[in-house]
Amino acid sequence: xxxxxxxxxxxxxxxxxxxxxxxxxxxxxxxxxxxxxxxxxxxxxxxxxxxxxxxxxxxxxxxxxxxxxxxxxxxxxxxxxxxxxxxxxxxxxxxxxxxxxxxxxxxxxxxxxxxxxxxxxxxxxxxxxxxxxxxxxxxxxxxxxxxxxxxxxxxxxxxxxxxxxxxxxxxxxxxxxxxxxxxxxxxxxxxxxxxxxxxxxxxxxxxxxxxxxxxxxxxxxxxxxxxxxxxxxxxxxxxxxxxxxxxxxxxxxxxxxxxxxxxxxxxxxxxxxxxxxxxxxxxxxxxxxxxxxxxxxxxxxxxxxxxxxxxxxxxxxxxxxxxxxxxxxxxxxxxxxxxxxxxxxxxxxxxxxxxxxxxxxxxxxxxxxxxxxxxxxxxxxxxxxxxxxxxxxxxxxx
Amino acid sequence: xxxxxxxxxxxxxxxxxxxxxxxxxxxxxxxxxxxxxxxxxxxxxxxxxxxxxxxxxxxxxxxxxxxxxxxxxxxxxxxxxxxxxxxxxxxxxxxxxxxxxxxxxxxxxxxxxxxxxxxxxxxxxxxxxxxxxxxxxxxxxxxxxxxxxxxxxxxxxxxxxxxxxxxxxxxxxxxxxxxxxxxxxxxxxxxxxxxxxxxxxxxxxxxxxxxxxxxxxxxxxxxxxxxxxxxxxxxxxxxxxxxxxxxxxxxxxxxxxxxxxxxxxxxxxxxxxxxxxxxxxxxxxxxxxxxxxxxxxxxxxxxxxxxxxxxxxxxxxxxxxxxxxxxxxxxxxxxxxxxxxxxxxxxxxxxxxxxxxxxxxxxxxxxxxxxxxxxxxxxxxxxxxxxxxxxxxxxxxx
Numbered sequence: 001x002x003x004x005x006x007x008x009x010x011x012x013x014x015x016x017x018x019x020x021x022x023x024x025x026x027x028x029x030x031x032x033x034x035x036x037x038x039x040x041x042x043x044x045x046x047x048x049x050x051x052x053x054x055x056x057x058x059x060x061x062x063x064x065x066x067x068x069x070x071x072x073x074x075x076x077x078x079x080x081x082x083x084x085x086x087x088x089x090x091x092x093x094x095x096x097x098x099x100x101x102x103x104x105x106x107x108x109x110x111x112x113x114x115x116x117x118x119x120x121x122x123x124x125x126x127x128x129x130x131x132x133x134x135x136x137x138x139x140x141x142x143x144x145x146x147x148x149x150x151x152x153x154x155x156x157x158x159x160x161x162x163x164x165x166x167x168x169x170x171x172x173x174x175x176x177x178x179x180x181x182x183x184x185x186x187x188x189x190x191x192x193x194x195x196x197x198x199x200x201x202x203x204x205x206x207x208x209x210x211x212x213x214x215x216x217x218x219x220x221x222x223x224x225x226x227x228x229x230x231x232x233x234x235x236x237x238x239x240x241x242x243x244x245x246x247x248x249x250x251x252x253x254x255x256x257x258x259x260x261x262x263x264x265x266x267x268x269x270x271x272x273x274x275x276x277x278x279x280x281x282x283x284x285x286x287x288x289x290x291x292x293x294x295x296x297x298x299x300x301x302x303x304x305x306x307x308x309x310x311x312x313x314x315x316x317x318x319x320x321x322x323x324x325x326x327x328x329x330x331x332x333x334x335x336x337x338x339x340x341x342x343x344x345x346x347x348x349x350x351x352x353x354x355x356x357x358x359x360x361x362x363x364x365x366x367x368x369x370x371x372x373x374x375x376x377x378x379x380x381x382x383x384x385x386x387x388x389x390x391x392x393x394x395x396x397x398x
Numbered sequence: 399x400x401x402x403x404x405x406x407x408x409x410x411x412x413x414x415x416x417x418x419x420x421x422x423x424x425x426x427x428x429x430x431x432x433x434x435x436x437x438x439x440x441x442x443x444x445x446x447x448x449x450x451x452x453x454x455x456x457x458x459x460x461x462x463x464x465x466x467x468x469x470x471x472x473x474x475x476x477x478x479x480x481x482x483x484x485x486x487x488x489x490x491x492x493x494x495x496x497x498x499x500x501x502x503x504x505x506x507x508x509x510x511x512x513x514x515x516x517x518x519x520x521x522x523x524x525x526x527x528x529x530x531x532x533x534x535x536x537x538x539x540x541x542x543x544x545x546x547x548x549x550x551x552x553x554x555x556x557x558x559x560x561x562x563x564x565x566x567x568x569x570x571x572x573x574x575x576x577x578x579x580x581x582x583x584x585x586x587x588x589x590x591x592x593x594x595x596x597x598x599x600x601x602x603x604x605x606x607x608x609x610x611x612x613x614x615x616x617x618x619x620x621x622x623x624x625x626x627x628x629x630x631x632x633x634x635x636x637x638x639x640x641x642x643x644x645x646x647x648x649x650x651x652x653x654x655x656x657x658x659x660x661x662x663x664x665x666x667x668x669x670x671x672x673x674x675x676x677x678x679x680x681x682x683x684x685x686x687x688x689x690x691x692x693x694x695x696x697x698x699x700x701x702x703x704x705x706x707x708x709x710x711x712x713x714x715x716x717x718x719x720x721x722x723x724x725x726x727x728x729x730x731x732x733x734x735x736x737x738x739x740x741x742x743x744x745x746x747x748x749x750x751x752x753x754x755x756x757x758x759x760x761x762x763x764x765x766x767x768x769x770x771x772x773x774x775x776x777x778x779x780x781x782x783x784x785x786x787x788x789x790x791x792x793x794x795x796x
Contacts, residue, residue: 003477006427006491013428017415025736027721027743029404029757030411034510035433035466035496057455068433079401088753092743093404098433112432131744138736323425338423338536345425345490346529355486359427 002112007320007360012114012305015143015312016096019116019303022142026135028094028118033075035097039065042074044291055100068100073288073300076119081292089122089296117282117302121289124297126236129266129284130244132299133237136280137246139303140270144312148279149271150247152238153256155263155283156230161202163226165192173202178257180206201225208254212238218254230265237266262288268301272311279308322363322396325356325377329367329387336389342396353377365392400510405718405758410512410703413541413710414494417514417701420540424533426492426516431473433495437463440472442689453498466498471686471698474517479690487520487694515680515700519687522695524634527664527682528642530697531635534678535644537701538668542710546677547669548645550636551654553661553681554628559600561624563590571600576655578604599623606652610636616652628663635664660686666699670709677706720761720794723754723775727765727785734787740794751775763790 004012020030039056056067069075072095080091096116120132133150140148158177162170169192176185182203189199204221208214215235222231234252241250247270256267258281267283282301289296324344326334331346338344347355347364356364356377364375367387374383374395385391402410418428437454454465467473470493478489494514518530531548538546556575560568567590574583580601587597602619606612613633620629632650639648645668654665656679665681680699687694722742724732729744736742745753745762754762754775762773765785772781772793783789 002432003473003481004430005477005481006429009428009430012430013418020411025739025741027723027741027757027759030407031404032402032407032410032512034400075401079403083401083403088746088749088756090743090746092757114430325425341423343423343425345488348486348488351486358486359425359490361425 008309011309015305015308016114016116018143019139019305020094020096022139023094023116023118023135025138026092026131028092028120028135031076031079031093031095033069033072033079033095033097036066036068037075037078039067041078042067042069042071044074044077070099070101072097072099072115072117072302073119073285076300077289077292077298080119080121080289080296081294085294090128091121091296092118093121094118114305115302116305117280117300119298119300121298122296123299124286125265126233126240128297128299129237130240130246132282132301133241133266133268134244134246136268136270136282136301136303140272140280143308145272145279145308147248147273148311149249149251150241151251151253151269151271151278152234152241153253153258153267153283154230154234155256155265155267157222157227157234157254158202158205158257160226160230161189161194161198161205162192165194174257177202177206177255180255182206198225201227205255208252210251212242212250212252214252214254234266266299270303272308274311274313275307277304277307279303279311320360320362323361324392324396325352325359325361325364327352327364327366330365330372330392333365333372333387333389333392337392340389340393342393353380363396406707409707413703413706414512414514416541417537417703418492418494420537421492421514421516421533423536424490424516424529426490426518426533429474429477429491429493431467431470431477431493431495434464434466435473435476437465439476440465440467440469442472442475468497468499470495470497470513470515470700471517471683474698475687475690475696478517478519478687478694479692483692488526489519489694490516491519492516512703513700514703515678515698517696517698519696520694521697522684523663524631524638526695526697527635528638528644530680530699531639531664531666532642532644534666534668534680534699534701538670538678541706543670543677543706545646545671546709547647547649548639549649549651549667549669549676550632550639551651551656551665551681552628552632553654553657553663553665555620555625555632555652556600556603556655558624558628559587559592559596559603560590563592572655575600575604575653578653580604596623599625603653606650608649610640610648610650612650612652632664657681664697668701672709672711673705675702675705677701677709718758718760721759722790722794723750723757723759723762725750725762725764728763728770728790731763731770731785731787731790735790738787738791740791751778761794 054067054070056065098112098114101111118135120128162173173188176188185206186199186203189202201221208218218231222228238252262285263283264286265284269278270280272279280301280303284299286297289298325347326344327347327349334344352364361377366373371384372387372392383395385395452465452468454463496510496512499509518526560571571586574586583604584597584601587600599619606616616629620626636650660683661681662684663682667676668678670677678699678701682697684695687696723745724742725745725747732742750762759775764771770783770785770790781793783793
């Protein structure tokens with residue numbers, strides 16, 4: 001749990017605004033959801049909540065267990081199934097807010113993650129996938145990220161091969177796949193009773209990661225297995241993503257193993273230089289809304305604002321609009337300067353320049369001999385102008 | 399706890415953006431604070447928390463009691479005293495977010511209140527009061543409220559008369575003052591051992607509510623009592639508020655009894671037609687920061703966004719920017735329309751007009767005989783244009 005101080009808080013807020021504005025261009029409309037939710041709602045969406053994932057407490061009045069949401073999707077599903085039950089799909093919703101994740105690491109503290117994302121509900125298969133991927137990549141560009149990688153996967157490739165396998169053996173294979181340990185993976189597949197063809201296919205998945213050139217190889221490896229349909233769907237998406245030029249770079253990861261239980265189709269992550277984690281991720285989850293009584297296909301993703309700030313680095317969103325610190329007689333100009341849309345505050349008479357630097361004012365406006373003295377901060381270049389708001393505004397503009 | 403759906407969520411968010419933009423014009427910078435806080439921090443700021451006011455829970459790892467904040471000021475005080483400990487005053491911070499209040503009424507449920515506000519730290523007395531009042535009134539105008547009442551009070555008028563009185567008797571007098579029950583008030587004042595002059599003064603306070611004309615009367619009633627200094631300070635503020643024309647209407651309430659323990663000087667509420675509660679309120683609290691180890695004078699206020707939406711009614715923030723629903727061949731125009739800044743989504747082929755109405759699209763764009771057909775929603779006036787994005791944009795603009 002952290003505080004965001006100026007100017008970081010402003011940057012985060014501006015970033016969220018741009019993301020939501022970009023989502024709006026695609027018809028997505030904002031919903032605002034409570035910061036905590038009955039555990040029963042979250043569990044309907046997420047399955048049994050791992051105690052280490054969720055911070056929960058008992059509501060004194062009702063005795064019901066309430067949890068700080070680790071994810072906003074179950075809440076959106078609740079809204080779609082209840083208050084929007086009569087609303088015709090496709091349903092396009094966007095959100096921003098913080099979710100709470102408990103850390104698994106040594107310092108077992110909570111972490112408040114600021115997110116902005118969308119849910120596209122009621123459009124199935126590749127057409128829905130492509131719209132959501134278009135929204136994600138457009139939003140990344142809208143916030144100024146020109147260099148990112150779209151990493152595509154599919155929940156029904158590795159998982160399809162492991163379908164019906166007893167859970168503990170399934171987990172062992174998934175773990176080996178995650179570690180890209182081919183030898184262990186083939187061993188786990190054999191122990192799970194897979195056919196030779198399926199063992200070979202699963203083993204190959206651990207290495208099927210790269211550009212679209214992995215697709216033909218995958219098609220031959222997966223031919224005749226239960227993973228064929230998932231691969232065909234993903235291939236269509238990858239080719240269309242390429243054709244439309246949605247992302248500067250596209251990679252495919254057929255051994256992707258995130259959130260098996262949650263996702264049911266195409267999954268993706270956006271990677272950028274800087275953070276070691278994806279700046280956005282999401283995928284198709286066609287099974288979730290059924291748990292809320294309104295079975296509809298869905299695709300959702302969220303950007304992590306913190307990680308996005310990191311990826312954007314110092315290049316972007318750092319331009320500060322003019323902010324004026326006024327002292328002495330110049331203070332009287334404040335109302336007229338604000339009416340002209342200029343940000344300004346009255347500063348301390350003592351050491352105003354140090355104060356201006358500390359609080360990121362771009363100019364210090366004082367008065368001398370009946371003139372306004374506009375001093376730029378921090379380089380202290382002086383301009384003089386008549387002591388009225390219009391002249392000061394002109395001095396700034398020129 | 400409520401969900402905000404479109405278009406209410408958008409309205410709330412736009413309103414917050416305008417308020418924060420207005421605060422920025424006065425040099426206030428955004429901070430973002432965690433949604434919950436250690437009880438010990440809140441208590442340092444708010445005094446012992448009433449169990450019915452705060453939703454609290456135990457953090458499993460540390461056993462510390464964590465509470466969902468009923469107010470953001472103590473968190474800001476913590477930030478000012480710790481991470482901004484080296485920052486020179488005046489400190490001008492703004493915030494938005496939700497606070498949680500437990501309801502006292504029959505249905506004892508929580509209420510998540512969306513707020514946007516400021517804290518001005520390090521400017522004491524009338525000069526600080528006037529800046530904060532200016533920010534509040536300017537923000538009300540910036541969101542389109544032209545008709546509101548600024549209701550001013552002072553925490554050291556009634557309270558000054560009751561200083562040193564035993565708490566239970568003090569509470570009885572405050573209660574009588576709150577109910578404007580003069581007879582009971584005089585009785586309570588006598589029981590509290592006040593002098594005749596103080597009893598008369600306290601009794602008179604219950605009726606000293608109105609325009610600035612109450613000030614001379616108050617001056618004569620309070621002359622020679624401990625409330626004189628508070629009244630003098632408030633009078634200066636009221637006269638200057640009038641002189642500067644900060645608010646369309648100003649009233650003074652000398653019997654104001656809100657939050658005695660918290661406020662130490664000028665207090666105010668903004669009232670508007672519609673909601674039965676103030677749309678903004680705040681005041682001077684010079685004692686709070688000392689509890690965090692950095693004694694500085696301070697003035698803060700918050701707007702309640704919900705109540706503000708109500709006060710603004712249907713007049714304001716209802717203009718929807720063009721939102722296009724595209725079907726059939728017209729769907730191919732989407733990327734170019736978005737590049738031109740137009741919001742658009744691809745709609746269902748079945749009954750697109752009903753869908754467009756439901757989801758507040760302003761136009762439905764279809765194609766017939768190689769032309770774009772732009773149908774306005776809901777009045778269904780058709781325009782035809784060549785089937786390209788520029789022509790559709792021109793048709794909308796014209």
